[in-house]
Amino acid sequence: MPKVVACFKWVVDEAYIRKGGGGALDFSAVDYKLSEYDRNALEEATRCRGEGGTVTALTAGSPEAAKGLKDALSRGADTAVFASDPAFAALDSSQTAAVLAEVIRNRIPYDLIICGEGSGDQYAQQVGPRLAENLGIPCISYVQKLTVAAEGGRITAERRVEEGVEVVEASFPVLVTVLPEINIPRIPGVKDTLMAGKKPVVTVKNEELPPLGAAKLKTLAMTAARLERNCELFGTAPEDIARFVTALQQKGVSG
Amino acid sequence: MEFKLTEEQELIRKNMREFADKYVEPIAAEIDENSRHPAEVFKLLAEGDWMGIPIPGEYGGAGADYLTHILAVEELSRSCASTGFTVSIHVGIACMLVLLNGTEEQKKKYLTPMAKGEKLGAFVLTEPGAGTDVMAATTTAVLDGDAYVLNGTKTFTSNGPTGDFYMVFAWTDKAAGRKGMSCFIIPRGTPGMTPGEHFRKMGLRSSQTSEMVFKDCRVPKENLLGKEGAGLVMAMAGFDHGRVGIAAQSVGIIQAALDESIRYSKERVQFGNPISRNQAISWMIANMATELQAARFLTYHAAWLKDQKQGFSKEAAMAKLFASEAAMRHTIKAVQIHGGYGYCKGAKVERLFRDAKITEIYEGTSEAQRMVISGNVLR
Numbered sequence: 001m002p003k004v005v006a007c008f009k010w011v012v013d014e015a016y017i018r019k020g021g022g023g024a025l026d027f028s029a030v031d032y033k034l035s036e037y038d039r040n041a042l043e044e045a046t047r048c049r050g051e052g053g054t055v056t057a058l059t060a061g062s063p064e065a066a067k068g069l070k071d072a073l074s075r076g077a078d079t080a081v082f083a084s085d086p087a088f089a090a091l092d093s094s095q096t097a098a099v100l101a102e103v104i105r106n107r108i109p110y111d112l113i114i115c116g117e118g119s120g121d122q123y124a125q126q127v128g129p130r131l132a133e134n135l136g137i138p139c140i141s142y143v144q145k146l147t148v149a150a151e152g153g154r155i156t157a158e159r160r161v162e163e164g165v166e167v168v169e170a171s172f173p174v175l176v177t178v179l180p181e182i183n184i185p186r187i188p189g190v191k192d193t194l195m196a197g198k199k200p201v202v203t204v205k206n207e208e209l210p211p212l213g214a215a216k217l218k219t220l221a222m223t224a225a226r227l228e229r230n231c232e233l234f235g236t237a238p239e240d241i242a243r244f245v246t247a248l249q250q251k252g253v254s255g
Numbered sequence: 256m257e258f259k260l261t262e263e264q265e266l267i268r269k270n271m272r273e274f275a276d277k278y279v280e281p282i283a284a285e286i287d288e289n290s291r292h293p294a295e296v297f298k299l300l301a302e303g304d305w306m307g308i309p310i311p312g313e314y315g316g317a318g319a320d321y322l323t324h325i326l327a328v329e330e331l332s333r334s335c336a337s338t339g340f341t342v343s344i345h346v347g348i349a350c351m352l353v354l355l356n357g358t359e360e361q362k363k364k365y366l367t368p369m370a371k372g373e374k375l376g377a378f379v380l381t382e383p384g385a386g387t388d389v390m391a392a393t394t395t396a397v398l399d400g401d402a403y404v405l406n407g408t409k410t411f412t413s414n415g416p417t418g419d420f421y422m423v424f425a426w427t428d429k430a431a432g433r434k435g436m437s438c439f440i441i442p443r444g445t446p447g448m449t450p451g452e453h454f455r456k457m458g459l460r461s462s463q464t465s466e467m468v469f470k471d472c473r474v475p476k477e478n479l480l481g482k483e484g485a486g487l488v489m490a491m492a493g494f495d496h497g498r499v500g501i502a503a504q505s506v507g508i509i510q511a512a513l514d515e516s517i518r519y520s521k522e523r524v525q526f527g528n529p530i531s532r533n534q535a536i537s538w539m540i541a542n543m544a545t546e547l548q549a550a551r552f553l554t555y556h557a558a559w560l561k562d563q564k565q566g567f568s569k570e571a572a573m574a575k576l577f578a579s580e581a582a583m584r585h586t587i588k589a590v591q592i593h594g595g596y597g598y599c600k601g602a603k604v605e606r607l608f609r610d611a612k613i614t615e616i617y618e619g620t621s622e623a624q625r626m627v628i629s630g631n632v633l634r
């Protein structure tokens with residue numbers, strides 16, 4: 001049965017982000033969580049593992065992200081691999097994909113790699129496809145249903161595309177990025193969490209990897225969205241309705 | 256001093272938060288309105304090992320510490336105080352009574368299915384004429400051959416209508432005074448034990464409460480829990496554990512009141528500004544947040560003492576007293592902040608307000624907690 005790798009990101013829990021002066025985002029009291037779609041990836045990995053397969057949870061991040069390992073392991077992964085370095089705190093997608101590829105290539109035997117469609121913080125949707133490219137394996141994105149062939153060796157995936165559903169097949173090794181519709185991630189039970197700390201974790205340091213390439217993305221600024229109350233009253237007369245439609249068009253609500 | 260939860264405790268708290276948001280919050284108003292026991296939620300709680308957190312794995316529990324159980328009760332209560340309480344009394348009193356006093360056989364037969372959440376425990380002590388004055392109880396247990404025969408009426412039994420295993424207290428030797436009460440484990444369906452109808456209560460409505468009538472109820476000798484005559488001491492130790500749970504339930508209620516008050520006061524605009532900008536409102540919220548913190552620390556400290564195997568009777572009473580009274584004070588304020596909307600069905604603070612009141616009453620009234628605390632400090 002397949003050796004599955006599920007990639008995850010330990011992200012800022014947006015519920016804790018506060019609005020500072022001038023609309024700046026205040027991260028001083030934030031907590032972290034396992035990125036939502038990556039929960040789907042982990043859940044799908046444990047489902048695909050079947051009898052005799054393995055699930056390795058993989059992440060890259062600063063040493064603080066170690067907390068996420070227990071969370072991932074409590075969701076059914078057998079082992080975790082952690083590329084840990086202070087330099088990995090704010091990687092862009094290309095760097096993350098490069099680090100993950102390097103770790104997987106030399107350390108983790110795999111048949112199937114599952115990533116969430118995008119991360120809970122930036123949702124760039126880049127890491128999955130870039131990782132597949134780095135490893136030289138096919139990538140299937142927007143997957144809403146995944147089936148491992150009974151005889152093993154290949155998968156069938158349903159992709160949700162704009163005009164409908166596309167069904168594709170691929171042989172191992174392959175990478176898929178999954179949509180939240182693919183499953184309902186478990187809420188780990190108490191014993192799952194307590195057992196997680198007893199599962200093996202391998203830590204890979206920056207110096208064990210080739211030098212990190214330059215970031216391709218630069219964040220210039222981040223500001224909070226503003227909520228404004230605009231109250232305008234319209235009557236039911238024909239000219240009011242016309243004015244109402246114009247107003248909607250001006251606000252960009254209606255084309 | 257380290258004011259820090261372990262990574263496991265933090266994760267378990269988050270998981271319970273997610274569980275409560277997903278399965279409990281959406282039905283909390285409905286089960287309150289209909290006084291319904293949400294059996295479907297308890298099935299899920301059992302699957303997630305939430306019904307026996309501090310019970311060792313060999314007896315079906317999760318094998319974590321008491322503080323972890325307390326965190327779960329707090330988070331559950333933040334969504335629904337009734338559900339949080341049902342877990343609290345099941346684990347904190349029924350399961351703990353058997354864990355601390357049961358024989359190996361009793362632990363296998365009764366504790367294990369309770370800790371797995373397959374069976375629900377109940378604590379049967381209070382009588383119509385014996386509330387805080389436990390000694391005024393009249394229910395008797397008379398040894399007759401190989402069984403005790405129980406007669407009497409109990410009331411305000413939480414999990415009465417829904418329980419499976421009842422921890423029942425009765426006099427085996429009234430003349431022996433404090434050493435004359437004993438505790439029995441009585442399974443549901445035992446002839447002569449009849450749970451009454453669920454009471455219609457002001458709050459905590461989905462927690463099932465009833466009378467329990469015992470009429471020539473024969474209980475095999477092997478169902479005596481602990482030694483004959485040790486019942487009162489066991490009940491008081493049970494209360495110590497349970498009270499930390501009620502404190503946690505109160506903390507959950509205050510947290511919910513604070514969450515609702517913050518959200519509403521930032522949304523509600525009067526005189527052109529959100530009412531949170533009014534000092535009258537913001538100070539209410541400041542007091543609420545401060546007393547929440549104090550209640551939480553008292554509660555966690557009591558649980559921590561228990562986990563350190565130190566005495567925690569006084570601290571449990573202090574935590575319960577402070578947290579429950581703070582819950583009442585601040586749910587009143589939360590309703591005030593919500594104004595007319597807070598007085599109507601559909602506002603969460605309306606339910607929190609009604610649920611808060613019981614925390615000052617059950618498992619020892621605030622007055623009883625002051626008796627425990629003063630008894631400790633005036634020694």
